[in-house]
Amino acid sequence: MSNEFLARCGTIFLTLFISGISLASEEVSFKDDLLPHFVYECATCHQAYDPHGGLVIDEASTYVALVGVPSLQLPGMKRIEPGKPEQSYLYLKGINRHLQAGGSGWFMPLGTGMTPELADTLRRWIEQGAPNN
Numbered sequence: 001m002s003n004e005f006l007a008r009c010g011t012i013f014l015t016l017f018i019s020g021i022s023l024a025s026e027e028v029s030f031k032d033d034l035l036p037h038f039v040y041e042c043a044t045c046h047q048a049y050d051p052h053g054g055l056v057i058d059e060a061s062t063y064v065a066l067v068g069v070p071s072l073q074l075p076g077m078k079r080i081e082p083g084k085p086e087q088s089y090l091y092l093k094g095i096n097r098h099l100q101a102g103g104s105g106w107f108m109p110l111g112t113g114m115t116p117e118l119a120d121t122l123r124r125w126i127e128q129g130a131p132n133n
């Protein structure tokens, strides 16, 4: 193996490593990265006229219905607790860990649960303090 080859490998590795770090630390936007998923995947069952679980999910009211609001099923826990994904009932519902926490019902979205990508985005946003950004 030539030195030039090794140097090139090193550069490629470093580039991938650095872009990995910047992806992981990129700030999550509630409006761009989460709200469209919620409206698309959850709103049919969580509409204002008969919201399942007492939770309304639509363009206008999702943020205020989630952040700092006690869960209906598990009132000791908030739907979203800023900074604490493991204490956020919605996150636990999405990764199917809500029953261990003392909650009830199915995981969300009903029937499938969240994709690992959506769950990861949600976790990072909560860790960032769940801003209305």
Ligand code: HEC
Pocket: 037, 038, 041, 042, 043, 044, 045, 046, 052, 053, 054, 055, 070, 071, 072, 073, 074, 079, 089, 090, 093, 104, 105, 106, 107, 108, 109, 110, 114
């Ligand atoms: C097919 C219908 C359906 C879909 C789609 C759905 N839900 Fe639900 N959701 C329900 C039902 C029914 C309940 C109450 C019973 C239960 O928890 O299983 C509920 C309850 C909840 C609760 C508990 C509310 C509380 O305060 O305790 C949360 C949080 C929730 N859903 C979030 C979501 C999210 C986020 C999505 C989309 C990613 C979603 N749901 C998609 C039907 C649905």
